[in-house]
């Protein structure tokens with residue numbers, strides 16, 4: 282699909298980060314967008330940002346509250362979209378919504394683990410199931426599933442467990458790669474891409490916390506403070522002399538620096554994704570760090586989880602996670 286003007290796109294997790302920037306850039310190219318998110322306020326802000334840039338005449342941008350891990354909510358989103366955009370078809374499906382968390386089978390709750398897995402994997406799978414009939418009705422379609430560098434490398438560093446997110450992102454990558462042939466055989470007018478970003482500057486750390494803890498507060502709970510201590514200890518930091526307020530401050534600083542000191546912005550990432558879709562690339566790596574990690578893991582897969590591999594990778598790509 283070389284041109285998005287006049288098309289209809291679905292974007293999950295359109296409230297902030299890369300989802301918001303995908304919505305803004307699609308709209309700027311004259312594409313109608315239906316977005317979903319768990320946050321009404323965040324979607325309202327995305328819509329406002331689209332509107333101040335002046336929507337092309339007659340263009341529709343609609344917002345829908347839906348948790349992508351719950352099939353009934355996705356089906357409600359699909360029905361609202363059909364009604365509010367007066368359509369029985371869509372052309373583009375961006376399964377973008379995702380959260381981090383549930384890293385450990387030992388220190389995180391099972392509920393927390395499964396929520397992360399069900400959002401990051403289930404959201405993509407159910408998104409495809411829910412919207413495939415509408416993509417089938419279009420003359421051309423494209424499914425864009427967001428995985429991560431953690432879809433081919435299951436780590437963010439030696440001191441941190443990262444099982445739920447990595448499992449889900451590997452599943453998204455495998456599913457999308459297998460979908461290439463399934464679409465070719467059964468719906469050749471639909472293409473698909475797997476997106477694998479490196480570190481992109483977004484609020485994913487604080488948003489994920491809010492989804493998993495079911496609160497809008499930025500304050501860590503006592504349980505989260507205990508987990509943050511464990512995580513710091515795992516990274517070689519002695520927290521014995523730190524107060525709970527110190528831990529809160531470290532967590533705030535970490536979320537801020539993840540967003541503000543990333544090698545790539547969400548807007549730049551969205552442009553890479555949309556350019557990849559236009560070029561019909563099934564494999565879209567986002568960021569120099571993602572390209573380099575891909576090369577390093579392929580060169581020495583047996584070493585990919587060793588300390589010296591991570592140390593040299595982090596130094597080379599400038600990661601300070």
Ligand SMILES: NC(=O)c1ccc[n+]([C@@H]2O[C@H](COP(=O)([O-])OP(=O)(O)OC[C@H]3O[C@@H](n4cnc5c(N)ncnc54)[C@H](O)[C@@H]3O)[C@@H](O)[C@H]2O)c1
Nearest residue numbers: 294296297298299319348349378379429480481483485488
């Ligand atoms: N930021 C990065 O460094 C990075 C790297 C690799 C992959 N990713 C992936 O990119 C995608 C976008 O992440 P981002 O960094 O822009 O994060 P973000 O937190 O800024 O945006 C994600 C949006 O999804 C929404 N969301 C969360 N759970 C949801 C649910 N269950 N249903 C519907 N909406 C939900 C959030 O409210 C938020 O608005 C995610 O799949 C993430 O895993 C991010």
